[in-house]
Amino acid sequence: MESFKEEIAKKLALKTGRGWEELVKTIEVPPQPEFGDFAFPCHGLAKVMKKNPAVIAAELAAAITVVDGIKKVQAAAGYVNFWVDRSRASREVLKNIFGEGASYGSSKVGEGKTIAIDYSSPNIAKHFGVGHLRSTAIGHSLYRIYRKLGYKTVGINHLGDWGTQFGQLIAAFKKWGSEEKLSEVPITHLFELYVRFNKEAKENPALAEEGRSWFKKLENGDAETRKLWQHFKDLSLKEFERIYRALGISFDYYWGESFYNDKIERVIKLLEEKKLSRLSEGALVVDLSAYDMPPLLLRKKDEATLYSTRDLAAAILRWEQFQFDRSLYVVNVAQDLHFKQLFKTLELAGFDWSSRMVHVSFGWVKFGDAVMSTREGNIVFLKEVLEKGIELAEKTIREKNPDLKDLEKTARMIAEGAIMFADLSTRRHKDITFRWEEVLNFEGETGPYLQYTHARLASLLRKYGKPVKGEVNFDLLSSERVWPAARQLGNFPSTLLAAAEAYEPSFIATHLLDLAKAFNAFYQTERILTDDAAATDARILLCSCVKTVLKEGLYLLGIESPEEM
């Protein structure tokens, strides 16, 4: 569809005197094919020309002749709407997909550029919660999207494995810990200790002091303390890796907060030299009051470094290592201020690359009414969520397809698909409320609905039983009923670009839902396999292309597509 868009932009360029490359970016795809296949909004021109957009639209529509791939041009509500030659468009789109297969939509826009993505980044000694899952899902999807667009991608897991809380944990373990429980239910035990410590420290300030001194020891490299910390970390990593393995997630670097322990002094010196830091009540801070922000803390009164100090060191190291085009932080909205302070401090330090850093912020995940938070002890653990999902998916499959061979494996794919899709289908700044009945529904706007559509297509192709033909009578695919699906297939590449630009995997999720809906509408009214060989071949080509794009789109969201379910 890109070639049509360019044709339209070039026609518009001739009539408006603007560059077509600039115009092509403003061309939209109307949500419903009834309003045309492309729309050019005239509000932008209206401002410069000081003319009513409706008038401009009417003039443009009248001036543009319909030749080549454009069949109809019409003005409506300040837009010029364009209808493409559907037979030609279907042919081009399907031929491309048939020829390119899974690489359809890939591009070279990212060639020579690197994108660093900080995602997942859970905290050790705590269970992996659904909040970190959302970061994992978004970051992992962005990783795949950017890679498809030709970027070099670097995935970094900035593990929360350093800080005063680990001094507290060690203090708590020394007091109340049990080796036995630690080997039986490691994270649960560590978490209990963490909660108990915080509760008791409220009444007993000496305890907090003890925690601080343990952290001191840890920071100074005391061998025994480090060993205990490493043990806690290994236990946590084991659980995290089980989750990552199940979801097919991997990282290029596990550079957690502890990794920066010996890289902090340099940063503090640098800020001192630039006269950005100062002492405030014993703590070393960067004053950001001129920017309406509280100070960024570099070092506490007791000399301990902080989350923010380590993030400064991490940002600099990432730049030195990768010279990134963008450095993304996929982190919950609660840390908006932290990242504003971080980016501002780096800017003030004179790093011009600080403008390339982006906080890819996202909203909360709620279950019913409870917001997920480790601090309130009111958490839903991912492991439990997954187990519940698998159980429910198995039940559904038993009803729908009791003879399915790989029932357990498929149930797992569906449950994981349901969770990932729920995390990705809503625009990221919005909160999501997670309800199993909704996310597992095979007929709702869900991951399983897309997987199910894909599996049905796979079954259809099995029934067809022959290799799919790329050369068919395309006139048989120009009907109104086919078009919405073909059009959606054709717009997949531009959706990928838009998703990358806005850091929004949800654009792909929405695109796939629209594709599946368009295809299913066609599928419900037309038989695919008929006695008419030419019609069958043509429709099968469409089916096969829809299957390819669904599978690839789901892959970009980190979701597997079973061939049968």
Ligand code: ARG
């Ligand atoms: N561990 C942090 C948390 O759970 C997230 C870290 C995000 N990445 C970063 N570079 N700050 O809140």
